[in-house]
Amino acid sequence: MRWVSAISTLPDLDAALADVAEQAACGLDQLEPDLAFVFLHASHAPAARRVAARLERWLGAGLLVGVTAHGVAGGGREVEGEPAVALLAGVLPGVELEARHVPQELLGLPATDTVAWRALLGVDLPDPAFVVFADAYSIDAAALVAGLDRAHPAAPKVGGLASGGRQPGPDAGGHALLLGGDVYTEGAVVLAIGGQVGFGTIVAQGCRPIGEPHFVTACHEHLLRELDGRSPREVLTRLHGQLSPEDQALFTDSLFVGLALPGEHREMRAGDFLVRNILGLDPDTGALWISSELEPNSILQFHLRDAATSRAELDRRLREFRARGLAHGAGAALMISCTGRGAGLYGRPGHDTQAFQKVLPDVPLAGFFGAGEIGPVGATTYVHGYTTALGVFQRRG
Numbered sequence: 242m243r244w245v246s247a248i249s250t251l252p253d254l255d256a257a258l259a260d261v262a263e264q265a266a267c268g269l270d271q272l273e274p275d276l277a278f279v280f281l282h283a284s285h286a287p288a289a290r291r292v293a294a295r296l297e298r299w300l301g302a303g304l305l306v307g308v309t310a311h312g313v314a315g316g317g318r319e320v321e322g323e324p325a326v327a328l329l330a331g332v333l334p335g336v337e338l339e340a341r342h343v344p345q346e347l348l349g350l351p352a353t354d355t356v357a358w359r360a361l362l363g364v365d366l367p368d369p370a371f372v373v374f375a376d377a378y379s380i381d382a383a384a385l386v387a388g389l390d391r392a393h394p395a396a397p398k399v400g401g402l403a404s405g406g407r408q409p410g411p412d413a414g415g416h417a418l419l420l421g422g423d424v425y426t427e428g429a430v431v432l433a434i435g436g437q438v439g440f441g442t443i444v445a446q447g448c449r450p451i452g453e454p455h456f457v458t459a460c461h462e463h464l465l466r467e468l469d470g471r472s473p474r475e476v477l478t479r480l481h482g483q484l485s486p487e488d489q490a491l492f493t494d495s496l497f498v499g500l501a502l503p504g505e506h507r508e509m510r511a512g513d514f515l516v517r518n519i520l521g522l523d524p525d526t527g528a529l530w531i532s533s534e535l536e537p538n539s540i541l542q543f544h545l546r547d548a549a550t551s552r553a554e555l556d557r558r559l560r561e562f563r564a565r566g567l568a569h570g571a572g573a574a575l576m577i578s579c580t581g582r583g584a585g586l587y588g589r590p591g592h593d594t595q596a597f598q599k600v601l602p603d604v605p606l607a608g609f610f611g612a613g614e615i616g617p618v619g620a621t622t623y624v625h626g627y628t629t630a631l632g633v634f635q636r637r638g
Contacts, residue, residue, distance in 0.1 A: 244634070246329050258292060265277070277296065277306070282325050293419045306374065314606065315608075319592075334437065337366050338433070372400050373432075398442075399577070399616050399630050401609065403416035404612040418430045439635055444630050449554075460535035496543060498517050572635065575634075578629045
């Protein structure tokens with residue numbers, strides 16, 4: 242297994258494509274890749290078909306998968322908000338690849354119908370791993386990954402939502418998804434990987450719990466009505482008064498809820514929660530609207546997000562991955578970071594890439610800044626926000 246990562250910021254698209262292809266060819270000693278991921282700045286979406294055709298000629302029999310985004314990462318760099326092309330290519334002996342485009346109209350399946358989901362996805366690989374790139378305008382990505390979990394519960398899954406587009410359709414300033422020589426402006430591209438190559442996942446949600454855990458004592462779907470018998474507004478008012486001035490300042494735009502993962506917990510820590518957005522407060526009742534359905538008697542704790550917390554959690558997750566021996570046989574990594582991270586959060590470009598390189602310095606990395614990040618928390622795969630999700634490709638056997 243051999244991988245290479247490349248990036249080009251040449252202003253001319255054809256020159257940039259030639260540049261990343263040359264970098265990749267040199268890094269692979271002119272061997273023909275079996276798989277290549279391409280990440281294009283959103284301004285290149287109208288030219289996606291030209292990109293696919295050109296890279297297909299370079300790849301030969303290899304498979305191309307790609308997406309357009311607000312920013313891309315590769316070659317040890319991150320480039321946000323300006324034209325760039327990034328590439329991750331691998332020579333993968335013994336790899337088995339199956340890929341397809343999934344439009345929204347195919348997702349009208351019962352959530353519990355495992356047989357139907359398996360038939361829809363059509364994956365016939367033993368022990369697969371999945372990469373998913375989706376267009377947020379045209380497909381329910383959460384329903385898609387839930388279906389993937391239903392059909393292949395043990396399979397690791399990572400990916401993200403295209404970003405940088407203003408409305409559906411690349412010619413109208415939207416997104417593009419690339420699969421082989423084809424380009425799609427809607428739906429999702431699902432890649433299944435099997436054989437001698439798989440991957441492990443890392444998900445860093447970038448938040449820390451504050452206050453104490455609470456029981457959800459009244460709720461309805463996405464509406465949180467009571468915590469420990471009190472209105473959420475009452476709980477938040479009391480919590481706000483207990484915090485430092487620095488944390489109080491984060492309440493305005495960096496407050497989230499954490500939903501405790503299933504299982505017994507002697508002590509609740511960061512990472513034991515699925516972090517979700519607060520969508521609004523009902524001024525009459527003090528109830529909160531949450532971006533996830535709620536269950537009575539579940540445990541909830543409020544969280545805050547800041548650069549220091551995001552930095553510390555990513556570093557901890559990476560070191561845990563290495564300490565568990567999961568970096569053994571690692572050949573490359575896909576990274577999907579939220580558009581709300583990057584230079585806007587850390588004050589400088591390249592933070593998440595550099596954090597990865599400190600812990601796994603010899604592993605090529607490429608990816609993009611997404612409008613949503615796909616990865617597991619516990620045994621379930623979710624679409625996240627403000628997160629960095631990584632899939633680390635590993636040699637099997």
